[in-house]
């Protein structure tokens with residue numbers, strides 16, 4: 001297969017509701033969308049970088065730069081037998097996993113479309129529905145949190161995740177447990193604590209949380225291992241797992257008992273599959289994380305979450321929680337049993353609405369393969 005054309009867009013969409021983590025509150029989403037063309041087919045990859053370098057060091061601007069200057073020239077017009085060749089082809093570029101993943105995942109979509117198969121099939125998925133969990137941001141009051149939890153449980157979600165930070169942790173968990181009993185519940189700190197908070201975090205042990213996600217620093221492994229020795233609650237790593245190698249080290253150190261997989265964080269689908277398989281070999285359950293994706297990135301996540309060891313509900317929820325309208329129609333829906341049907345059409349398998357993409361576009365650039373380039377300039 002050959003990628004003949006790569007289009008890069010910066011999109012802006014308002015969020016249906018604000019989303020607050022330990023590091024920021026957001027009311028809109030800006031993200032890059034990669035569109036690839038090859039063999040008469042069009043494929044998509046959503047980049048999970050953000051406007052600011054708060055979740056990760058990458059931003060939309062760094063991803064734009066790296067894709068334009070370094071990734072596009074390495075993939076355009078290159079004969080690829082399989083999309084798993086994309087990540088190794090980018091080895092010279094250090095880091096920038098979100099930029100790499102946006103292009104790599106679009107290449108998998110292109111490949112799947114060429115094969116006439118849904119992505120789940122070419123990725124090696126084993127299920128046609130995935131379990132859906134919901135991530136509820138920090139709210140203005142505990143009452144507001146309780147209302148949100150009530151709403152999401154009524155919608156059927158199989159587990160609740162709440163964001164925590166110092167000053168919004170034990171009381172928030174206490175509120176949910178007092179109001180909703182033993183619902184599957186976890187917390188995500190987005191690196192808001194230090195090892196000096198170990199005794200405070202241990203106060204969460206009595207609430208029977210399924211896990212505490214990324215309590216300590218975004219690139220830390222050693223302190224998480226020390227913390228895990230002091231906590232009964234399993235630690236799940238998110239930000240710290242930037243590669244398969246980091247996961248090997250974290251597992252060997254006992255820094256986590258669960259791992260959250262986001263393909264953008266590790267450089268795409270191929271690395272996500274390697275991470276998934278590593279965790280399976282070590283008896284570490286995984287679940288699929290979320291980055292407030294539009295329906296395009298959400299569909300990509302659904303397909304990956306069909307792999308066997310994604311044994312816990314992911315942060316993959318209904319479109320209507322994020323964007324109205326979404327960039328796809330029909331949107332992603334969660335059924336009353338808290339599951340999402342896996343699209344079965346070729347590639348991502350969702351119907352993308354070009355008008356909505358155009359309306360959301362702030363910036364656009366097109367890159368073409370050397371030969372195709374002369375054809376385009378001749379107006380062919």
Ligand code: SMG
Pocket residue numbers: 021050055135188190238289290291292293315316317
């Ligand atoms: O997509 O529902 C979603 C968001 C899930 O909580 C979520 N993501 O650390 O896991 C995480 C956060 C990162 C989002 S901040 C951009």
Ligand code: MG
Pocket residue numbers: 188190213214238239289
């Ligand atoms: Mg997280």
